[in-house]
Amino acid sequence: MRKIRILHVVQAAGGVDRYIRMLLKYLDKEEFENIMVCSQDFHKGDYEGLADCFEQIEMNRAIGMSDLKSIREVRKQIKKYNPDIIYAHSSKAGAIARVADIGLKNRCVYNPHGWAFNMRCSEKKKKMYAVIEKMAAPFCDKIICISDAEKQSALDKKICKEEKLQVIFNGVDIEAYENGTHGKVKRADLNIPEDAFVVGMVGRTSPQKAPDVFVRMAKLVKDEVPNTHFIIVGNGNQEAEIRKYAKDNGFEESLYITGWVDDPMSYVELFDVACLLSRWEGFGLALPEYMMAGNPIVASRVDAIPNIIRDGENGLLVEADDATGASEAVLRIYQDRNLKDKLVAQGLEDVHKKFNARRVSEEHGILFHELLVMR
Numbered sequence: 001m002r003k004i005r006i007l008h009v010v011q012a013a014g015g016v017d018r019y020i021r022m023l024l025k026y027l028d029k030e031e032f033e034n035i036m037v038c039s040q041d042f043h044k045g046d047y048e049g050l051a052d053c054f055e056q057i058e059m060n061r062a063i064g065m066s067d068l069k070s071i072r073e074v075r076k077q078i079k080k081y082n083p084d085i086i087y088a089h090s091s092k093a094g095a096i097a098r099v100a101d102i103g104l105k106n107r108c109v110y111n112p113h114g115w116a117f118n119m120r121c122s123e124k125k126k127k128m129y130a131v132i133e134k135m136a137a138p139f140c141d142k143i144i145c146i147s148d149a150e151k152q153s154a155l156d157k158k159i160c161k162e163e164k165l166q167v168i169f170n171g172v173d174i175e176a177y178e179n180g181t182h183g184k185v186k187r188a189d190l191n192i193p194e195d196a197f198v199v200g201m202v203g204r205t206s207p208q209k210a211p212d213v214f215v216r217m218a219k220l221v222k223d224e225v226p227n228t229h230f231i232i233v234g235n236g237n238q239e240a241e242i243r244k245y246a247k248d249n250g251f252e253e254s255l256y257i258t259g260w261v262d263d264p265m266s267y268v269e270l271f272d273v274a275c276l277l278s279r280w281e282g283f284g285l286a287l288p289e290y291m292m293a294g295n296p297i298v299a300s301r302v303d304a305i306p307n308i309i310r311d312g313e314n315g316l317l318v319e320a321d322d323a324t325g326a327s328e329a330v331l332r333i334y335q336d337r338n339l340k341d342k343l344v345a346q347g348l349e350d351v352h353k354k355f356n357a358r359r360v361s362e363e364h365g366i367l368f369h370e371l372l373v374m375r
Contacts, residue, residue: 003033004368007083008051009074009097011059012090013041015285016113020089022173024050026361032368037077039093053081061092074100085109085368088140091116095132098139107371108140114282115153118303120207130157137164141371146170146283147304166367169307170283171357177265177292185266190231190256192270197228199330200271202264202286203278205236205257210277210300213323215242217277219249220327225334228254233267235259268293273330279320281305287315288355291347296340298329308355314346 010016024034024047036042036051039059047054057073060066074096078086086108088097094110101108117129137143137160145151145167154165187194199221203209211232218230232242232255239257246252258267268274274295276286281303288308290297297315299305300322309315316332318325333340 004031004085004372005033005035005081005083006085006087006368007035007037007078007081008087008089009037009093009100010042010089011039011061011093011096012113013039016090017042017046018285019113019170021046021050022171022357023361023364025173026358028365031365035077035081035083037074059093059096063092067096070096071100075104078104078106082106084372087111089113091129091133094140095136098136102139109142109144109367109371110136110140111144111146112150112282113146115150115157117157118150118153118280118282120279130159133157133159140164142166142367144168144367147307149304149307150282153303168360168363168367169354170285170288171355171360172285172288172292172351173357174292174352175358180265182269184263185270187270190229190270191253192229192256193227195227197225197272197334198231198270199228199273199275200231200233200267201275201277202233202268202289203276204234205232205238205242207238208278208280209234209236210279210321211236211238211242212245213277213321213326214275215245215255216323217275217326217330218246218255219251220324221330221334222251222254224327224331230255231267231270232257233261233264265289265293268295271295273298273333275326275330276300276305277318277320277326278302278305284308288351291351291355294344294348296333296343297347298326298333300326313343314350315343 033052035053036047037055044054055077059070083106086097086101086106088094088110090113117126143165145165151165151167201214205211222228246255274290274297276284276299278300283304299309299315300320301317302320309317311317316329318329
């Protein structure tokens with residue numbers, strides 16, 4: 001039988017890039033052929049052995065006149081490859097691909113990877129993003145939500161009818177992690193003593209991931225446990241501000257910011273407690289990654305995070321922007337070994353049962369087949 005041809009349109013890199021690579025890795029290559037049409041932020045070498053074809057066009061994050069050129073280029077690629085299914089990833093590519101596909105004979109799937117209207121921004125921008133999503137919704141067959149919270153957001157904003165929405169929870173590549181090399185980064189490499197208590201986070205140093213809350217929490221924990229060290233795995237525009245706070249409060253020597261790294265899990269393995277204190281979060285892929293590494297978790301009670309973290313069972317939840325509450329949760333784990341062991345054990349069970357990347361690909365495969373039956 002002829003393979004089902006899927007043309008992926010994607011603009012935003014980062015977490016979306018990782019998501020697509022895991023998806024393609026476990027999609028059945030005997031059944032599916034995958035074409036990548038992506039922005040200049042992607043690298044062809046990352047998709048060798050994953051994608052059958054790789055096309056690069058100019059797509060910009062900001063809304064502007066260049067979008068018209070992007071729409072023409074995407075439509076050109078759709079006509080060139082004549083796919084069975086268009087799969088648009090993230091808000092910008094979702095709008096471009098759905099407009100480019102108008103009038104062409106295929107099925108269209110859209111995955112926002114977190115609604116833009118859930119970001120912390122002005123009410124004017126939130127309304128604009130919601131209007132764009134409502135206008136574009138009729139031009140696709142299915143919208144994939146990465147959590148129950150994302151689906152509820154779409155229903156609350158009346159983006160589309162419920163039957164168009166399908167939840168497929170995110171996942172992590174457990175097999176690759178468990179079969180990989182561990183311990184590549186040592187505490188000594190970061191000048192962290194072996195007996196130190198290490199608290200870390202993975203995420204950009206930008207407002208969404210709340211690194212400012214993390215360092216305010218860090219000061220409070222440091223005051224109680226002087227041998228605590230802190231690691232932020234990521235880069236971003238708030239790094240100078242974060243370093244200044246640590247310096248002004250006397251713990252700059254205990255804070256390590258990695259910048260961009262290819263293998264964040266090498267640093268996650270050093271954590272005694274892992275934090276995700278985001279102000280908004282479509283899913284929070286770092287959470288199952290923390291579970292996979294055997295980290296107890298402290299996370300903010302926002303958006304999709306309570307879909308993943310059950311307070312007191314596989315992690316501890318605190319309110320957004322609550323540095324004091326976060327420090328108290330971290331110290332509870334430090335002081336109570338039984339609590340820590342309980343959170344870790346339940347997290348490991350959950351990541352294997354619920355958040356395996358292989359399951360994500362299997363659910364996509366079922367959806368793709370169902371869409372073609374609808375023809």
